[in-house]
Amino acid sequence: MKASNTVLGMDIGGTKISSGIIRDGKIAERIQSQTPASLPQEEILDAISLQISAYKKFDFQAIGIGIPGLVDPIKGIVYNLANIPSFQKVNLKSYLENKFKVPVVVNNDANCFALGEYKFGPALSHRHVVGITLGTGIGTGIIANGHLYTGQLCGAGEWGAVPYLDQTFEDYCSSKFFKNQNRYSAKKLSAKAKEGSPEALQIFNEYGQHLGQLIYRLLLTYAPEAIVIGGSIRKAYPYFEKGMQAIISEFPYKPISGNLKIYVSELDDSAILGAISLVEENEFLVKSENQSAPRPSLA
Template identity: 75%
Template sequence: MVLGLDIGGTKISSGLFRDGELTDSMEIKTPANSPKEEILETISKQIEAYKHYNLKAIGIGIPGLVDPIHGIIYNLANIPSFHNVNLKKYLEERFGIPVAVNNDANCFALGEYKFGAARIHKHVVGITLGTGIGTGIIANGHLYTGRLCGAGEWGAIPYLDGTFEDYCGSKFFKERYKTSAKKLSVRASEGDQEAIEIFYEFGKHIGELIYRLLLTFAPEAIVIGGSIRKAFPYFEKGVQEVIDAFPYLPISENLKLYVSSSNDSAILGAISLVEENEYLVNNEATINISNPLV
């Protein structure tokens, strides 16, 4: 039995996959501003709550740069003290079972590919829309992570007068319209024309992001997740208008655009990391198993 954890700047979520569904879910607050040792202890205590299940392995998704082979965390912006942390080694020594670690956006994409509507495709991109944006890539049925899981960091790509993160996440609503996607959704559902127009504009920006993803990866499917996905009916029109202008019609016309129906995709992806890491080690790590950053 494999335990999955989704570690974020505000909460740590976990669960087991049993009998075709996620069970025994737990959620605790992340002590994001605490010392590294306290954060490690918090993670460990959450894992200990599942020890009576005789766990086979642990899979963990976490934001930032991650070495998926050695399980080392780098450059974690939302948890200041959690840098250069060998999480895999620490937990394996403490619990005596294998631990797989990867970027949380990659876990979302993997979870949707393994358990969601995208499971019928081989080339998938997962996009999470929340405080920021994250991107995970499935190529030929497996995660493509790049160096230190740095592939697909589209939020940092320059766009208009800022980056895609400025236009495709909650910052767009907060900084440009002094509101939130959630509040605008309520207004849009009531027929408020201003809210509808703001979402249309937002959709155009998401469409521009997808346009570039199509040029870069030519996926068969794109899955949208994150908290803002719930407002998709209000920004779908703007997204589709940009996709319709894509020059290579055999790609864009056959693209499947899904909205995630699960709040647990990242946990399910973390659970799937254990099997995925066996593929990673056998097919990628053998090329250059050394890690100059360690």
């Protein structure tokens, strides 16, 4: 199933559900609603189904879904969603396929961001890409050899939970840094930085250095050719770029860091586009899964 066919993409988060339909390679219609995150599982599934039903007139042929947390991309089972308490083990794929009678593919939302940027953004010219979303938390998606690398249950790339200094990278690279360390929101600080506030510029410089430390480790771990930065904090990139680059410049393997391209996302629908692209990517995933299955014993 190619993305040029009629495919519905959906990004399910703790606060909102965003969706779009793609026809002939372009998103034709977008819908956004609030996630009833505190409600029982059945009512949340009803809300998801209601939003999907709004696209029936498009006669979509498949559904791709990005969702935070652990996901079995083969079986389409969602596990342990922190922001949606009732979603602890949900067979989302089976539920929606039975309801809408079309193939459904489910994956982690950070992976969808990376895949959307890879398929529809400037990172398409590279084979090894890491996407980083900077917002309430941080998410990381990995493209290796032109395809998603997800690890077991889409758990690869959970850098927000990696210990850093006295806490984790999420505490220093997401909005938590601004609220907990400096008592300002990133948006408010960005406005101050735009006015030339020395305090705001210094805070963003510190933030950039923390993000640089994360990218330094990403270079050691994955050696990507490109990194794409997304999320709401990306809009303040001009204020934290210098601090970030100062740390990256210390990377010891210059043939890697010297060729690294860093892009700031310009796509408004990266996660939806990535969810749509899951349908095509899933064919590669299933094939790879079958090839890696244990060989039968000859004894």
